Amino acid sequence: MKISAFSKTYHGVTVLDVPELELHPGKIYSIIGSNGSGKSTYAKILAKVLPADQKGPQLDAGITVGYIPQKNYAFRMSTKANILLGGSDSAKAERLMEVLQLDSLASQRADRLSGGETSRMALARLMMKHFDLVILDEPTAAMDVETTFLSENLIWEYAKKSGCVLLLITHSLQQAKRIADEILFFHKGQLFESGPKERLLFAPTRPETRQFLEFYGI
Numbered sequence: 589m590k591i592s593a594f595s596k597t598y599h600g601v602t603v604l605d606v607p608e609l610e611l612h613p614g615k616i617y618s619i620i621g622s623n624g625s626g627k628s629t630y631a632k633i634l635a636k637v638l639p640a641d642q643k644g645p646q647l648d649a650g651i652t653v654g655y656i657p658q659k660n661y662a663f664r665m666s667t668k669a670n671i672l673l674g675g676s677d678s679a680k681a682e683r684l685m686e687v688l689q690l691d692s693l694a695s696q697r698a699d700r701l702s703g704g705e706t707s708r709m710a711l712a713r714l715m716m717k718h719f720d721l722v723i724l725d726e727p728t729a730a731m732d733v734e735t736t737f738l739s740e741n742l743i744w745e746y747a748k749k750s751g752c753v754l755l756l757i758t759h760s761l762q763q764a765k766r767i768a769d770e771i772l773f774f775h776k777g778q779l780f781e782s783g784p785k786e787r788l789l790f791a792p793t794r795p796e797t798r799q800f801l802e803f804y805g806i
């Protein structure tokens with residue numbers, strides 16, 4: 589899958605300028621980088637909730653895109669009803685709720701869920717359907733350790749079974765190490781370095797990547 593190059597400028601300051609990417613179905617790409625490096629801007633533009641400087645970005649024709657923003661949302665209805673907004677298969681919704689330990693919360697109002705529960709609900713809602721490109725912006729940031737692991741397993745399984753391209757923005761290098769295939773390092777709005785996770789995490793070529801990894805303690 590090809591994603592064309594694009595940029596984003598605010599008041600004359602370019603906060604993002606990323607080249608064309610060629611991404612492979614069934615692979616998980618972790619986007620890592622410091623605060624303000626452009627990760628969420630990249631995700632929002634791909635998900636079409638923010639316009640780029642130029643027309644586009646261009647994706648292959650017919651590509652479907654699923655997106656969970658950093659600040660996810662719950663509608664004022666039950667948890668199960670929220671999940672069923674993603675697709676009508678009730679048995680599938682129940683299976684996802686069970687896996688994500690949401691079954692006891694099925695009839696609770698979703699706008700009253702905790703932060704981590706809301707994140708799990710948003711993940712289940714997205715996974716009701718197949719998308720060719722899935723973008724998850726820090727999906728486990730609000731979760732505890734146990735539900736983070738459950739969610740990571742599910743994310744991995746979704747990507748591998750559905751054959752989607754999955755972009756996972758994360759501040760956890762350990763998470764990238766556990767489930768990513770490839771890592772994209774963003775720095776000051778640019779894609780500084782990318783590659784298979786072992787190479788990028790343990791043999792980075794650019795000093796900025798090395799510095800970032802040392803700071804985050806890989």
Ligand SMILES: Nc1ncnc2c1ncn2[C@@H]1O[C@H](COP(=O)(O)OP(=O)(O)OP(=O)(O)O)[C@@H](O)[C@H]1O
Pocket residue numbers: 598603621622623624625626627628629630
């Ligand atoms: N509406 C806006 N106006 C001006 N600058 C903005 C606007 N939205 C974002 N920016 C700037 O764009 C840059 C990239 O922001 P972005 O949210 O993409 O970073 P990020 O890598 O996702 O950071 P974080 O790790 O904190 O989530 C930041 O410097 C931010 O201040």
